Amino acid sequence: MEAALEAARAPGADVPIGAVVFGPDGAPLAAARNARVELGDPTAHAEILALRAAAAVVGDGWRLEGCTLAVTLEPCTMCAGALVLARIARLVFGAWEPKTGAVGSLWDVVRDRRLNHRPEVHGGVLESQCAAVLETYFAIRR
Numbered sequence: 795m796e797a798a799l800e801a802a803r804a805p806g807a808d809v810p811i812g813a814v815v816f817g818p819d820g821a822p823l824a825a826a827r828n829a830r831v832e833l834g835d836p837t838a839h840a841e842i843l844a845l846r847a848a849a850a851v852v853g854d855g856w857r858l859e860g861c862t863l864a865v866t867l868e869p870c871t872m873c874a875g876a877l878v879l880a881r882i883a884r885l886v887f888g889a890w891e892p893k894t895g896a897v898g899s900l901w902d903v904v905r906d907r908r909l910n911h912r913p914e915v916h917g918g919v920l921e922s923q924c925a926a927v928l929e930t931y932f933a934i935r936r
């Protein structure tokens with residue numbers, strides 16, 4: 795989560811959310827920051843960018859079996875769906891997102907028993923530090 799926080803704090807124009815994918819051995823494979831503005835891409839959430847980069851590094855097709863995704867904010871429906879499709883083994887996230895969260899807040903996509911893959915989930919890890927990065931960003935813009 796410290797690495798995801800570091801990614802979130804990296805310079806950028808968009809909302810500071812960071813994500814890191816760790817391999818089965820615990821070594822970081824890829825890190826990314828939310829970059830919708832820079833890329834002009836509504837799907838350029840930190841999780842999606844990190845999953846894409848990690849899959850490119852692993853070089854085993856598209857599966858990220860045994861991998862862990864750490865992200866500073868509870869994933870949205872798109873990212874929750876993507877990490878399930880990527881076969882991420884473990885999801886760790888920081889702050890809860892009551893407005894769009896899809897890992898327990900509004901929906902619970904990753905633990906939907908109708909899906910054939912359900913990652914282990916740890917929410918609220920370093921929650922206050924992760925929330926503080928977002929609060930600082932929005933405080934400056936109000």
Ligand SMILES: [Zn+2]
Nearest residue numbers: 839869870873
């Ligand atoms: Zn998302």
